[in-house]
Amino acid sequence: MSAPLNRQRVIDYALSLGFHQVGIAAVEDTPSEAEQTAAAHLQRWLNQGHQADMVWMDSPKRQDVRQVLPGVRSIISLALNYYTPQPQPTDPAQGKISRYARGRDYHRVLHQRLKALAHWLEQEAQAAGQPIQVRYYADTGPVQDKFWAQQAGLGWLAKNGNVITRSYGSWVFLGELLTTLPLEPHRPHTNHCGTCTRCLDACPTGAIPQPYVVDANRCIAYHTIENRADTLPDALVPHLHNWVAGCDICQEVCPWNRRFAQPTDVAELQPYPHNLAPALADLAQLSDAEWDERFRASALRRIKPAMWRRNAQAAQRQDSQSPPELNPDREPCQP
Numbered sequence: 001m002s003a004p005l006n007r008q009r010v011i012d013y014a015l016s017l018g019f020h021q022v023g024i025a026a027v028e029d030t031p032s033e034a035e036q037t038a039a040a041h042l043q044r045w046l047n048q049g050h051q052a053d054m055v056w057m058d059s060p061k062r063q064d065v066r067q068v069l070p071g072v073r074s075i076i077s078l079a080l081n082y083y084t085p086q087p088q089p090t091d092p093a094q095g096k097i098s099r100y101a102r103g104r105d106y107h108r109v110l111h112q113r114l115k116a117l118a119h120w121l122e123q124e125a126q127a128a129g130q131p132i133q134v135r136y137y138a139d140t141g142p143v144q145d146k147f148w149a150q151q152a153g154l155g156w157l158a159k160n161g162n163v164i165t166r167s168y169g170s171w172v173f174l175g176e177l178l179t180t181l182p183l184e185p186h187r188p189h190t191n192h193c194g195t196c197t198r199c200l201d202a203c204p205t206g207a208i209p210q211p212y213v214v215d216a217n218r219c220i221a222y223h224t225i226e227n228r229a230d231t232l233p234d235a236l237v238p239h240l241h242n243w244v245a246g247c248d249i250c251q252e253v254c255p256w257n258r259r260f261a262q263p264t265d266v267a268e269l270q271p272y273p274h275n276l277a278p279a280l281a282d283l284a285q286l287s288d289a290e291w292d293e294r295f296r297a298s299a300l301r302r303i304k305p306a307m308w309r310r311n312a313q314a315a316q317r318q319d320s321q322s323p324p325e326l327n328p329d330r331e332p333c334q335p
Contacts, residue, residue, distance in 0.1 A: 004128050005121070008185040012233035013120055014078060017113045018266065020172070021079035021165060023152030026185035027065060027072045034188070038147045039105050041061040045213065048154055052216035054226060061142035068142060069135050070176040074185070076177040077145070078154035079163075080110060081264045083171035085115065089242070089277040096301070096313055097220065099171065102271035107300045110138035112173045118177055125181055135329075137174040145174045159211040160250040162200035164192070169257035173266075193258070199250035202237035208250065219245035224311050232314045238320050244283060244311040245300055258288025272298070283312035 003009075031039070042063060043081035048258040051057040061067040065075065084103070088096045095325055100106060115134040125132040137143055146163045150156050155165035156173075162170035173323060193211070200208045216222040220243050223232050232240075241249070251257055264270075286294075291305040303311070 004130070005124050005181060005183070009074060010121070010123075010183060012074070014113075014117055017075050018080070018116075019078045019113060019169060019175075020081045021154050023077045023154045023186045024077045024183050025077060025151035025188075026182070027075060027250045031064060034151065035064075035147075038144055041212070042144065048215075050213065050215045050217065052222055052226070053229070054216060054222075054227070056142070059142040063146060063223075064263065065143060065178065067132060069180070071133065071180045072157065072178045073182040075148045075152065076179065076183070077149045077154055077166070078110075078114070078117075078147065078177075079154050079165060079172040080106075080113075080266065080269075081168040081171060081262070082106065082173055082266070082269045083168065083261045083264055084269065084271050085261075086271055086276055088248070091277065092220060093280055094242065094277040095244035095280050095283055095312060096242045096247075097244065098248050099271075100173070101245055101299045102275040104268040104297055105301075106173045106269070107138050107299065109266065110173055110196065110268050111136075111140075114175050114271060116137060121177070121179065121181070130181070132179055132181040134177055134179045134181075136175065136177045136278070138173065138259075141220070142180070143176060145176055148176060149174050150190045151185075153189050156189045156191040156193070156198070157212065158254070158256075159197065159216040160208055161212065162251065162314075164254070164256050166231050166260060169260040170251050170254065170260060171257065171261055187237050196255065198253045200253065202249050202253040204249065220249075224307075226309070230306075231310065233265050237314045238318050240315050242280070242315050242318075244278070244280070244308070244315055245303055247296050254312065275300070280312045280316050283308050284316060285309065286312070 011022045026285055046058055053267045118134045118136050121134055146157050149163045158164045159288055164170045165172055205218045207215050224245055225237055286305055286308045288305045295301045
């Protein structure tokens with residue numbers, strides 16, 4: 001019979017699979033005060049319609065992880081650094097693609113590691129005479145992954161809705177394993193945004209109307225990736241800043257990111273050359289066949305051919321001069 005599983009063994013094995021950070025949160029029989037607060041925040045966000053057309057955000061399971069896996073005792077939260085330093089293009093004839101999507105589909109990269117960790121965990125538990133259940137997700141299930149990442153000590157939930165880690169900033173993908181195995185938890189991470197509002201001030205569309213609230217209806221990332229309408233909102237187009245797939249503005253201005261970002265060592269996440277400075281003219285005429293060839297094994301396949309054409313054509317229509325900074329005289333924030 002193998003030695004009983006413990007927190008350090010789980011951490012060591014997860015790190016050996018290539019994860020950059022690992023943390024563990026305990027799930028009690030009934031929701032903790034922190035869980036209740038997070039659920040109430042999510043419900044207010046939904047009631048205000050900030051989810052736009054993302055109907056999957058309204059799943060009751062998202063507000064109580066026990067409905068996702070009955071008997072869950074621990075959540076193993078994992079982070080994978082995806083930062084690549086290649087700058088966004090400044091040529092107005094070229095489009096911008098969010099850093100998270102410039103390389104291989106992150107779902108595939110994370111799921112490969114998550115599946116290996118889940119299989120190992122099940123095998124080790126079985127050998128130790130403590131059979132367990134395990135489920136894993138990478139932005140693929142009704143789990144408040146950012147809340148649980150903070151509870152597991154990976155980082156804190158920032159005012160722009162991202163999780164900021166002290167090792168990599170917010171340039172991380174999150175994954176999680178839910179398991180019925182009880183493990184010693186880490187302490188929740190404390191918040192270190194302080195009085196900084198750089199992300200709120202920098203958003204060209206006002207998509208962060210208040211700290212910790214992101215309104216998808218105004219968000220460039222939402223509209224370029226999730227919005228299935230034939231055209232983008234007229235009010236959004238002048239502020240696209242050539243973003244055709246996602247938007248990194250609120251991350252790029254974050255002082256923590258400027259301090260802690262470091263290039264990823266994951267080869268699959270390195271940018272494909274054609275995603276670094278794509279010509280808007282090419283994307284505006286993208287055929288279905290070209291789309292299929294260009295975005296294989298890419299998270300960008302979520303943006304269908306007609307959406308690429310729509311986004312690129314909108315970027316071509318935007319004002320030739322970018323709107324001025326919202327607060328050009330603002331003193332830089334310090335972490």
